[in-house]
Amino acid sequence: MAAIAFEEVSKRFGTVTVLDRLDLRIEEGEFFTFVGPSGCGKSTTLTLIAGLERPSAGTIRFDGQPVNHLAPRDRDVAMVFQSYALYPHMSVAENIGFPLKLRGTSGRDIETAVAEVAARLGIEALLARRPRELSGGQRQRVALGRALVRRPRVFLLDEPLSNLDARLRLEMRAELKRLHGEYGITTVYVTHDQEEAMALSDRVAVLNAGRIEQCGPPLDVYRDPANLFVAGFVGSPPINVLDARHFRGLAPPADVPASGVVVGLRPADVRVATEARPLALAGDVQLAEPTGDALWVVGRIDGQQIIGRGQLTDAPVPGTTAYFEYEPERLYLFERATGRRVP
Amino acid sequence: MRRAGTYLGVLLVAAYCLAPLAWQLVTSLRPPAELTTLPPLLPTQLTFEHYAAVFAGHPFGRMLLNSFIVAGGATLIALAFGSAAAFALTKMRARGFGLILAIVLATSMFPPIATVSPLYLLINGLGLRDTLAALILTYASFALPLAVWVLTNFLRQLPDELYAAARVDGCTPRQALVRVILPLAGPGLAATGLLVFIVAWNEFLYALTFTATERSRTVPVGIALFPGLHEVPWGEIAAASLIVTLPVFVLVLLFQRRIVEGLTAGAVKG
Numbered sequence: 001m002a003a004i005a006f007e008e009v010s011k012r013f014g015t016v017t018v019l020d021r022l023d024l025r026i027e028e029g030e031f032f033t034f035v036g037p038s039g040c041g042k043s044t045t046l047t048l049i050a051g052l053e054r055p056s057a058g059t060i061r062f063d064g065q066p067v068n069h070l071a072p073r074d075r076d077v078a079m080v081f082q083s084y085a086l087y088p089h090m091s092v093a094e095n096i097g098f099p100l101k102l103r104g105t106s107g108r109d110i111e112t113a114v115a116e117v118a119a120r121l122g123i124e125a126l127l128a129r130r131p132r133e134l135s136g137g138q139r140q141r142v143a144l145g146r147a148l149v150r151r152p153r154v155f156l157l158d159e160p161l162s163n164l165d166a167r168l169r170l171e172m173r174a175e176l177k178r179l180h181g182e183y184g185i186t187t188v189y190v191t192h193d194q195e196e197a198m199a200l201s202d203r204v205a206v207l208n209a210g211r212i213e214q215c216g217p218p219l220d221v222y223r224d225p226a227n228l229f230v231a232g233f234v235g236s237p238p239i240n241v242l243d244a245r246h247f248r249g250l251a252p253p254a255d256v257p258a259s260g261v262v263v264g265l266r267p268a269d270v271r272v273a274t275e276a277r278p279l280a281l282a283g284d285v286q287l288a289e290p291t292g293d294a295l296w297v298v299g300r301i302d303g304q305q306i307i308g309r310g311q312l313t314d315a316p317v318p319g320t321t322a323y324f325e326y327e328p329e330r331l332y333l334f335e336r337a338t339g340r341r342v343p
Numbered sequence: 344m345r346r347a348g349t350y351l352g353v354l355l356v357a358a359y360c361l362a363p364l365a366w367q368l369v370t371s372l373r374p375p376a377e378l379t380t381l382p383p384l385l386p387t388q389l390t391f392e393h394y395a396a397v398f399a400g401h402p403f404g405r406m407l408l409n410s411f412i413v414a415g416g417a418t419l420i421a422l423a424f425g426s427a428a429a430f431a432l433t434k435m436r437a438r439g440f441g442l443i444l445a446i447v448l449a450t451s452m453f454p455p456i457a458t459v460s461p462l463y464l465l466i467n468g469l470g471l472r473d474t475l476a477a478l479i480l481t482y483a484s485f486a487l488p489l490a491v492w493v494l495t496n497f498l499r500q501l502p503d504e505l506y507a508a509a510r511v512d513g514c515t516p517r518q519a520l521v522r523v524i525l526p527l528a529g530p531g532l533a534a535t536g537l538l539v540f541i542v543a544w545n546e547f548l549y550a551l552t553f554t555a556t557e558r559s560r561t562v563p564v565g566i567a568l569f570p571g572l573h574e575v576p577w578g579e580i581a582a583a584s585l586i587v588t589l590p591v592f593v594l595v596l597l598f599q600r601r602i603v604e605g606l607t608a609g610a611v612k613g
Contacts, residue, residue, distance in 0.1 A: 073515065098512055
């Protein structure tokens with residue numbers, strides 16, 4: 001187990017800056033997630049920790065020791081890849097035992113360790129098979145087994161769930177959380193799925209274009225977004241962004257003109273009614289989407305989209321007018337020009 | 344109708360390619376008296392005396408062995424260096440990828456006749472004249488560009504994440520090559536190896552120049568030296584040619600599928 005520190009770490013490929021002076025500390029035993037849209041630099045961050053790439057500038061430390069110069073094999077990290085990257089010519093047992101074999105572990109010890117990990121992952125019955133004979137979920141478990149078998153200092157996961165179907169994804173998500181609890185290994189997780197990040201992590205870092213927009217416990221990031229990007233990325237359905245002029249009595253700070261701010265309002269904080277309410281915006285209903293336990297109503301106010309939670313028993317009909325009710329303390333203000341949160 | 348046209352085309356191509364071989368076969372089985380009859384139709388009686396004469400009158404067994412050693416050795420060397428080079432180019436992201444490949448290709452553009460004299464001097468200077476090593480080294484060096492190109496194309500199809508996984512699991516680059524990449528490169532290695540083997544097996548010019556005695560003489564040179572002072576033994580030449588074709592024929596049959604896999608890797612998504 002190790003604490004990981006980034007000090008002014010940059011990574012450039014040619015003229016493209018993928019990571020820009022990253023400063024960050026990941027605590028020992030923490031489940032830490034990088035989340036962001038594709039191309040934000042989150043996978044590159046993992047390859048830097050693994051040692052598959054070297055930083056263009058800055059220092060990466062494990063427990064205070066710089067590791068910049070160390071090859072992957074000398075860092076004692078394990079990684080699960082998006083494609084799993086199982087060795088097609090080896091059986092499941094050989095795949096899981098491969099890292100131990102490279103370290104010169106005896107055949108008997110490898111067998112014991114593989115059996116133990118396989119039992120924990122529930123894949124004892126598959127040990128003799130080849131990867132191509134496995135389902136997606138089974139491959140995922142083998143890849144996890146190969147990473148966990150040597151109890152690495154750092155455990156890296158690069159979008160490990162994105163190739164699974166929705167149900168399996170939920171199952172593996174719970175499994176990952178359980179494994180992290182059992183092994184307690186410092187885990188760095190990369191995903192573009194904010195829901196996954198929220199559900200799994202002790203802390204998340206929202207990355208955008210090579211910079212950390214915000215870093216903190218998932219709920220803090222959700223409740224207290226630092227800027228419009230974070231507010232828009234975290235939460236589903238995404239936050240509504242509306243002009244301030246729709247909201248009566250809204251008072252932005254004195255130094256910012258009302259036209260200079262936009263209002264963010266989470267769909268979960270908007271109740272939709274078919275009759276007028278005192279603190280509600282009237283909008284034209286475009287769409288009503290029932291998701292089983294909720295009903296998302298998509299409306300339009302002066303050409304701007306708003307989504308709110310409707311009543312299944314009182315579903316507004318598209319084409320009619322509905323009232324999107326909000327609570328003033330749940331509004332977020334952002335500077336229109338910079339996206340920065342206005343207190 | 345269309346299908347008939349296809350078959351006709353296949354038939355024509357096959358006939359075009361196989362006719363000389365058929366002629367050789369008929370000639371090798373024909374009694375000496377009928378050897379020069381035209382057109383080369385079926386012989387009136389079959390004889391195996393030419394085959395016997397090939398082994399009795401010449402050190403043909405020795406030449407076959409030489410050919411095997413030379414072609415096999417050149418193939419192994421070309422595969423070893425070719426796969427290492429292709430691995431470095433594709434997976435270790437060597438700088439100047441395109442330039443290196445272009446230079447590798449350029450070296451194979453020299454016509455053999457232009458290089459044979461300097462190479463002769465070199466081989467002589469190294470004291471390798473009339474040795475199998477001279478041919479092995481020469482063939483391997485000429486086969487390397489082909490090997491590098493075919494294997495580069497093949498290794499490029501293997502996912503980069505496999506190499507990344509191998510490194511994270513604890514492989515040095517060499518271990519990753521030997522334990523992960525090469526076992527998966529079977530079709531590419533088979534295709535490349537076969538191509539190199541055939542080129543080395545059939546090579547004539549260097550073999551003629553660098554060898555002096557039957558100690559190191561290979562089959563193509565040996566056959567060319569069959570003609571005596573007064574006569575050309577067409578029957579024996581035909582028999583020897585067929586014998587020397589056989590190993591290649593068998594190899595191609597054995598590896599046919601893998602060759603096609605290896606040569607067309609990446610052409611269509613598998």
